[in-house]
Amino acid sequence: MPAKLSPQLFEELQQRAGSGVEILTEPADARFQDFAKRWSDIDRHAPAAIVLPETEEQIQKVVSWAVQASVPFVAKSGGHSNWSTIGDNGFVIDLSKYSAIEVDAEKATAKIRGSILIKALAVHLADAGYFAGGSAVGNGTQVGAIPYFLNGGASITTSLTGFGSDQILAARMVDAQGNLVDVTSESEPQLLYGIRGAGQFFGLITELTIKIWPLQELGNGQGLVWSGRFIFPLDRAREVAEAMKVIMDNDKESTGGLIMAICPPPARKAALVVAARHVGNIENAKDTFAALYDLKPLIADGGPVPIQNISDGREALEAKGGFKTFGTIGLRRFDITRFLQTIDVWKRLVEECPDAINTTYNFQWDSRPPRQADFESANSLHDIRYWQNNIIWYTDAGSHKRVAELNAECLAVSRGPDQSEYADFQNATRVDPIEFRFRGEGKLDKLRALKEKWDPKGVFTRQLLN
Ligand SMILES: Cc1cc2nc3c(=O)[nH]c(=O)nc-3n(C[C@H](O)[C@H](O)[C@H](O)COP(=O)(O)OP(=O)(O)OC[C@H]3O[C@@H](n4cnc5c(N)ncnc54)[C@H](O)[C@@H]3O)c2cc1C
Structure with missing residues (x-):
């Protein structure tokens, strides 16, 4: 001890x-x-x-x-x-x-420092007429912006902007000797490669310079994103999944969101909720989701929302305390049979562990692939636009084991048998073999060599050390 x-x-x-x-x-x-x-x-x-x-x-x-x-x-x-x-x-x-943001409108960049949170970043940028590939984190406003960008960062604009780590242009880092290092493509190109996707593992990042995007890039001139909710009884899951397949396969429109198995308050009746976003011309949003409206959901609401407010209203989920974690894996396809099987696992979870009633098993989609970066980096998620993204939340410590077992079962079902396709998200897990987080020829070797150079004793986690 x-x-x-x-x-x-x-x-x-x-x-x-x-x-x-x-x-x-x-x-x-x-x-x-x-x-x-x-x-x-x-x-x-x-x-x-x-x-x-x-x-x-x-x-x-x-x-x-x-x-x-x-x-x-x-x-x-x-x-x-x-x-x-x-x-x-x-x-x-x-x-x-220690928290700050400084916008350079001329260069379309921002310097973010310390523990600035996603919401503060989004509001500040919107006031200046910009957003970032991270202004609209799918589920969070109180998440620290720097760690979000460092280890990947998936947002509702990933297909437009790329991942959070693709936005990183430079960094300042206190290394494992206590030295302050300026990390740029000229001074430390290899370290910059590592920070873009695995940046929580080499040193303490005091500042990132990130690319920012004019609000007009959202396609409606007003910095708006359409956000809506479609609620169905859970026993209509197959019909909903079939309608969703049509929407997911339509890459003429940029849609994304979650299909959630959930017991929403106050009634706590099991439901399937599609939390949907549309980025682009607001006029097109409703037509894009026609297949869902046609199913006559119990509730369908939605409308344009300024991008900086897109993840508001999740105070309960974001609050500190309670037993919470993510079960997030990258997938190559939306497989309806597997999706329905994951819902069966979720039903068993809420039956067996009533204290886990806030847990949602979610399929996350983006109708378009992530924007490809024009540089190589530690991030290996650019082939992923579908995710199983379970939000685990329970209150009884006695449920640890069973909740973890059922989450693992759900992830195994959604992955299917083909090991070669496994992909993990480095911002969500440190448990599975690291090869699933940093895929691609030579990537892991390169990152391990960087770790040996910058932090051989594991001052900043033992990740990437053998
Ligand atoms: C409700 C919720 C919603 C989320 N939604 C999304 C989402 O939509 N997309 C997405 O990509 N991620 C999402 N995440 C995951 C989130 O981006 C990561 O967990 C992120 O690392 C959290 O950052 P933090 O600063 O809040 O956490 P912290 O716990 O403070 O830090 C996270 C890790 O980074 C290290 N760290 C902290 N600061 C630094 C630093 N300055 N330099 C180096 N290392 C540092 C910490 O030691 C820790 O290991 C969500 C998380 C939550 C809880």
């Missing part, structure tokens, strides 16, 4: 980093507890300290001290993953107090 760190140790850090850096070492304090909260309580630990630097220089001092003193730590931005947590043998560098 690793030794618990003493609060006295952090007095040394305080001297080194300066009195401006807030260091919380008392787990009983309300402020400590507040900053220790995470989106998910699965494997969440209480650290020995939470350190809150306000400047890049302070971040660098904190990392340097930790490296020299051999004290483990993790970085935390939005706290919406299962990984920004560490036990009392280590501490958290919480970037909440």
Whole structure:
């Protein structure tokens, strides 16, 4: 068992980093507890300290001290993953107090810093007349923007803009020696390759320069996206799936969204909900979803929404606390038989584990393939536009095992038997073999060599180390 760190140790850090850096070492304090909260309580630990630097220089001092003193730590931005947590043998560098965005309209780029969240980024960009390949994360507004971009980043504009990691033009990184590194295509092309898709594993990224897009690119001159909801009884799943196949196969229009097996409140009656988005000419949206309207859903609503507000209204899902995680895998096709089988697994889940009633098993589609980047990078998702994207949420610790088993069964069903097609999303999992996250000839070897160069001791996770 690793030794618990003493609060006295952090007095040394305080001297080194300066009195401006807030260091919380008392787990009983309300402020400590507040900053220790995470989106998910699965494997969440209480650290020995939470350190809150306000400047890049302070971040660098904190990392340097930790490296020299051999004290483990993790970085935390939005706290919406299962990984920004560490036990009392280590501490958290919480970037909440360091957060900024700077738009350069002339170059159509933005610098984003620290723990800026997706919603703040989207609102700031929209005010300036822009959006980012990440202004509209499918399900989240409180997600940290930098980690989202670093490890892939799938949004409702992926077919238009590419993935989040494709937007990265440059970075500033504190490395495993505590040095500040400027990462550009000229200065560190190999590291830039790695940061674009696996950037949570080489160092602490204090700043990203990202490409931004004029709102007009959304195709309606007003920065709008059509967003709607179609609700059906669950026993109509086959008909809905057949109608959805028609919509998914229509690449003349840019549609995307989730087909969700869900028990929506307040009635909590099992339903199939299609949460649909249309990017482009708003006038075309309703016709594009005609196959769903024809089925006469119980409820069909929708309308144009400014892109920066597209993921609003998910406060309950985004709130911190509860046992939550994702079960996300990339797929090559929408297979109706497999889809219906996943729904059967979900039905068993909510029957056997009533505390998991908030769990949704979702098929996610994009009618168009991701925009291809004109550079090579760690991201290997460019052949994926379909996902099984389960949002797991339960309240009873006794359900851990069964919920995980049924999620695994659902993912196995949707994957089908062909191992060569497996694809995992590096922003959603660190469990399955790493080969599923970084596919392609030589990719993993290249990333492992980069890890050996920049972080051979695993200061920033042991990912990519053998
Ligand atoms: C409700 C919800 C909806 C989501 N929707 C989407 C979606 O539509 N598309 C998508 O792509 N993803 C989505 N995600 C996944 C999300 O993008 C990733 O989990 C992301 O890593 C979370 O970032 P964070 O800052 O909130 O998390 P954190 O837990 O703070 O950080 C995530 C990881 O990055 C590390 N890290 C934090 N800051 C830094 C840094 N500055 N430099 C290096 N490493 C750092 C942490 O140590 C941790 O390992 C969603 C997540 C949630 C909870």
